[in-house]
Amino acid sequence: MDLKRFVWSVLMVTEKNMRIYYYKGSVVIFGLLFPFIMFLTFFIGRDLDLVLFFPGFLGMMLFFSASSTGPLITPWEKREKTYERLVSLPVVIESIILGDILSGAVFGFVITTLVWLAGSFLLHLSLTNPAALVLALLLGSLAFAALGTLLSSPATDTPSNIMMFSNLVRLPLIFVSGIFIPLNKLGDWAWTNLLSPLTYLVDLFHTAITGDGVYSPVIDSAILIVVIIIFASGAKLIQQHNLHNGR
Amino acid sequence: MDIIEARNLKKSFGPVTAVDDVSLCVKKGEIFGFLGQNGAGKTTTIRMLTGVLIPDAGIVRICGVDILRDPLEAKMHMGIIPENGTVYADLTAEKNILWTAKCYGMDRRSREEKAKEILARLGLESRKDDLVRTFSKGMRQRISIACAIVHSPPVLFLDEPTTGLDVLSRRLVIDTVRHMNREGSTVLITTHNLEEANALCSRVSVIHRGKIIGTDSPEKIRKQFDTAGYIEVSFDRSVQGSMLVTGSISRAEPHGDKWRVYSDDTDWAIKALTRVAEQNNLKILSVATSTPSLEQAFIEMTEEA
Numbered sequence: 361m362d363l364k365r366f367v368w369s370v371l372m373v374t375e376k377n378m379r380i381y382y383y384k385g386s387v388v389i390f391g392l393l394f395p396f397i398m399f400l401t402f403f404i405g406r407d408l409d410l411v412l413f414f415p416g417f418l419g420m421m422l423f424f425s426a427s428s429t430g431p432l433i434t435p436w437e438k439r440e441k442t443y444e445r446l447v448s449l450p451v452v453i454e455s456i457i458l459g460d461i462l463s464g465a466v467f468g469f470v471i472t473t474l475v476w477l478a479g480s481f482l483l484h485l486s487l488t489n490p491a492a493l494v495l496a497l498l499l500g501s502l503a504f505a506a507l508g509t510l511l512s513s514p515a516t517d518t519p520s521n522i523m524m525f526s527n528l529v530r531l532p533l534i535f536v537s538g539i540f541i542p543l544n545k546l547g548d549w550a551w552t553n554l555l556s557p558l559t560y561l562v563d564l565f566h567t568a569i570t571g572d573g574v575y576s577p578v579i580d581s582a583i584l585i586v587v588i589i590i591f592a593s594g595a596k597l598i599q600q601h602n603l604h605n606g607r
Numbered sequence: 608m609d610i611i612e613a614r615n616l617k618k619s620f621g622p623v624t625a626v627d628d629v630s631l632c633v634k635k636g637e638i639f640g641f642l643g644q645n646g647a648g649k650t651t652t653i654r655m656l657t658g659v660l661i662p663d664a665g666i667v668r669i670c671g672v673d674i675l676r677d678p679l680e681a682k683m684h685m686g687i688i689p690e691n692g693t694v695y696a697d698l699t700a701e702k703n704i705l706w707t708a709k710c711y712g713m714d715r716r717s718r719e720e721k722a723k724e725i726l727a728r729l730g731l732e733s734r735k736d737d738l739v740r741t742f743s744k745g746m747r748q749r750i751s752i753a754c755a756i757v758h759s760p761p762v763l764f765l766d767e768p769t770t771g772l773d774v775l776s777r778r779l780v781i782d783t784v785r786h787m788n789r790e791g792s793t794v795l796i797t798t799h800n801l802e803e804a805n806a807l808c809s810r811v812s813v814i815h816r817g818k819i820i821g822t823d824s825p826e827k828i829r830k831q832f833d834t835a836g837y838i839e840v841s842f843d844r845s846v847q848g849s850m851l852v853t854g855s856i857s858r859a860e861p862h863g864d865k866w867r868v869y870s871d872d873t874d875w876a877i878k879a880l881t882r883v884a885e886q887n888n889l890k891i892l893s894v895a896t897s898t899p900s901l902e903q904a905f906i907e908m909t910e911e912a
């Protein structure tokens with residue numbers, strides 16, 4: 361397969377997604393408003409140190425923003441019947457998956473970077489490890505955009521079903537990822553956090569901003585890369601299967 | 608060389624065998640018709656030809672490129688109007704065309720020139736900046752066609768492109784197909800409308816329950832069933848059908864105010880009808896002979912199969 365042509369097809373799918381799906385209601389609600397509301401619910405009326413919790417908030421922000429477009433795109437296109445036409449263009453299933461991941465990742469990356477900038481300005485945050493911040497933003501946005509794409513892969517043409525399903529998966533994750541309770545203060549239940557990929561992203565943000573990450577940034581990054589590969593391959597497997605069944 | 612070459616395509620969905628050992632060869636410059644009843648397997652075949660559905664068995668080559676081996680290259684050669692596929696409702700008409708052209712790797716200048724030309728050809732210039740969401744079915748179908756032809760593809764696949772369109776839009780679609788064919792595109796079109804197939808196609812294949820039961824020019828397919836010719840005759844008074852059935856006239860059926868008389872020897876039948884009229888003192892008001900239409904041939908073929 362021609363590599364240049366493949367890369368082009370990925371970019372074209374990305375461009376299409378950015379033009380159409382960034383403006384959909386559910387993306388704005390679950391990708392932007394929701395993490396803010398969660399954050400406010402947690403902090404209003406409590407006497408907590410914002411700076412200490414800011415890395416967790418960034419992690420949650422990136423998690424929700426990056427994983428919000430993915431679950432929408434494929435079900436939406438199947439319902440609107442644009443999917444059939446998309447597959448007949450010079451794209452392959454991998455271009456569609458990577459394009460969906462990339463558009464989700466760009467959304468998450470840009471939003472979270474802005475939130476970080478605003479946070480740094482308002483809270484006078486420090487930056488102890490810039491490289492860890494870049495890694496967190498890059499790998500985190502890719503990983504959770506891949507999660508969103510994986511969630512959208514089961515054959516269905518009902519976007520609202522998939523949005524529901526994806527929130528069913530996403531919501532529990534934020535409680536076991538060291539966002540509201542720091543990793544080292546979790547006691548007996550600490551092991552549950554190890555299962556959540558979000559844990560490693562939040563840890564990476566801790567390393568970057570407050571310098572109190574539990575694991576080394578290399579381990580965090582390696583785990584996020586593995587997670588990206590698993591999610592993307594899962595999406596490919598399911599969508600390939602759909603292609604055989606004509607759905 | 609065969610521009611579209613499909614060999615022994617098979618596809619089952621669970622217990623349903625949708626396409627069973629279909630082979631097709633379409634030559635450069637042809638307009639090839641694919642006929643069949645509802646559920647015959649036309650769309651399933653087209654989806655496999657265009658790389659949208661993976662066949663259980665068989666191979667497809669488009670311009671000599673195996674679609675399973677190199678889908679990106681094969682798809683560059685084709686333009687497609689899917690049966691149940693539409694363009695993006697959230698983009699404007701022009702944006703849809705421009706984005707599609709970009710997907711095919713066209714440079715900015717030719718994208719813009721081509722989009723302008725096609726929008727004018729399809730009578731949508733004035734609506735180019737409107738979201739497709741606001742378009743009627745016929746207008747959407749025109750944009751769908753615009754996207755399929757923007758890169759002047761060597762092969763054009765159309766799955767029932769005229770279904771549900773009014774006479775004008777239908778004419779526009781047919782004219783566009785002819786135009787693309789003159790400009791060098793090979794066309795594969797499925798349709799229910801046999802007159803359309805008759806008017807457009809140089810060859811047709813008839814598919815029935817997933818199998819191809821005949822491939823020939825529309826005229827030859829019709830000729831195969833030439834024995835079923837009939838004569839329509841009307842008299843000034845009402846007559847009994849049994850009076851008309853003599854010699855080579857096998858049956859007579861009332862048809863509105865006329866009688867439809869079936870015979871395998873039209874010449875003899877007309878003379879016989881004149882004799883009957885003379886003997887019974889009937890005045891013949893009109894006589895018309897008819898060769899069987901493609902539609903009749905089609906019905907007989909699928910009944911035989």
Ligand SMILES: Nc1ncnc2c1ncn2[C@@H]1O[C@H](COP(=O)(O)OP(=O)(O)OP(=O)(O)O)[C@@H](O)[C@H]1O
Nearest residue numbers: 605606607620625643644645646647648649650651
């Ligand atoms: N994705 C699918 N899953 C299950 N069965 C399918 C699927 N697609 C097609 N079929 C079945 O395959 C058979 C052929 O369908 P197909 O759509 O190819 O017919 P068609 O000739 O295009 O009919 P029409 O003229 O109505 O469009 C039908 O029995 C249909 O029910």
Ligand SMILES: [Mg+2]
Nearest residue numbers: 649650651690
């Ligand atoms: Mg069909």
